[in-house]
Amino acid sequence: MSYSKFSASVLAILAVSATAAAARDEIRIVGSSTVFPYTQAVAEQFANNTGAPSPIVESTGTGGGMQIFCGGIGEQHPDITGASRAMKKSEFDLCVSNGVTEVTEALIGFDGLSMAVARSNDFDWDLTLGEIYLALGAQVPVNGEWVDNPYTKWSEINPDLPDTDILAYGPPPTSGTRDAWVELAMHAGCEELDFVKEGGFDGDWVEENCSRMRTDGPFVEAGENDNLIVQRLEADPNAVGIFGYSFLYENLDKLKGVKIEGVEPSTDTIADKSYPVSRPLYFYVKNAHRGVIPNLEEFIEEYMSDDALEAGGYLSERGLVALSEDRLRELQDAVLDGKPMASPEK
Template sequence: MTFKKTSMALIASALLATTLSARDQIKIVGSSTVYPFSSSVAEEFGATTKFPTPVVESTGTGGGMKLFCAGVDLNTPDITNASRRMKDKEFKMCEENGVTDITEALIGFDGIAIAQSASVKSFNVTKEQLALAVAEEVPSKDGKSLVKNPYKKWSDIDATLPDREIVVYGPPKSSGTRDSFEELVMQHVFEKMPVYTDLFKADEKANKKYKAYSVIRTDGAYVESGENDNLIVQKLTKNDAALGIFGYSFLEENKDKVVGITVDNIAPTAETISSGKYPVARSMYFYIKNQHASEVPALKEYTNLFMSEKMIGTDGILTELGLVTLTDDVRAAARTKVMNSEKLTAEQLKH
């Protein structure tokens, strides 16, 4: 009899613990670029369902991945937003910590705006000029070696550029926007320059960094400005000489204060980003921890709402915040993945 009572007590205790461990409120972390979109969906979700408004934190893409991949405990996030695709090493980190059932949600496109105060005359910059402005090491005058970046003004790089001090407010290393900028601008430019690639070939082990060079200067010309892109907007309004790097959505939200300069003579607009003409554009995602679905009943409803036409469709709410929509067929395929909780594999990340 005592054994029966003890067993029943243990079962009751376990059931109570399970009930207490479940939660109604979704926890979301990740990209500062995706943050406005995710927050808008969260507000709509809180207003139109029986569940509380999800908590959305802007931690940067890299920071969000670390939190998301830390484990399956309910103290860890249910979703992480990302302004780039999950990296192989992040997928492995998730696996090592037991996060083995993840769904990838592609929501749309975003351009990386190179912006300045609206009160200053705009100019055009090439991707090469932009890369040379922020790199730690640049080619010497004879092009045969790399030297510490000597450029202080844009006109030092090219006489046709403004006689303005190089000051670039940009995202920190934990940011997906920073990752995308390094890949789409710096690596794209420097992988075509023999002065970088020859160094790698000459001593692969010693010069590994030159294979895909993306080391940003630390002498004050590039100023890391945190994960809050609105702070960069504020800094641009106070410094007419400066440029800022952030997601196109923030340019849309603040077009009375800042303007995007053209890159390779193409302005950042919804049309140029969706068509692929704008040279600094990328896809945006969020990642779902399916192992939380049974304990966080709101999770499925929230993700379905996010992927709905109401939110990411061509006339969806998020387009008003600067989301550049996917084509109908790509959007439908992305929605199906989420609705079916399709499990992400390491192989898929390679394509």
């Protein structure tokens, strides 16, 4: 693989920033709380293999990470950001406006968006996407009217569900997990409702009216620290949590997954697409820092290694659902060669 395929503009940026950037010894990484445990695992493996300083990995959320990553080049700016959704055009434009003109995108694998409860909760949870929307949407249909959500108990949505208060801990708006949850669970759940289907409402209507999580108490934004949600579920067996599958996978001794549409979240059901709420995971590399920040190339090589990313690799052991072999080889070639991404369409 060649690491020299940078444009003249990037080489010019390197010439300007090399002295400042080289003053920092540690690789700096920000971004998604969902991607964080995978990147942290690679950082530990890299440090063990090479003896180099372990990269500094911060869990800032996808949106926050993009803002920091796109802030500029040089030692004060991070080298990589993790993301639980693809970079938006507005974020790409922010990067370009701040001189971050060449970025490589890496789709590293897939993750399920999980609902979970404490193991001490003995109910056999199985929710439809429509029931999830009715529990957590800011507005819902009641008697043919679109109104503020009145439901306070699960049994009010379906009498077969527990007669307990709805309480769900989930990610804030800055999180890519929140963006993906709204798109994959809330929009899809809203589209299941008879009110929407029989009313002939289109995708634009759904996006406008079904994107807001309720703010009257049953849904609680728990910040970017998914471990805090795990602690809250342990403390309250009636609560449910929303986070990436990796956190459920890492805490199966404490938590159990909620089935969605009859399917339990697992690496197998996410891989075969039978689990209805799954999404790709990414990281983004600032190409102007390659060859300038010590050990950055070597760290990227470790992240792209078969040991890390293949099915059965150490990241799949932590819950990442691996790419197919063909897609993995294509990814490795693009990332190791520093192939710059094109501007997203939206």
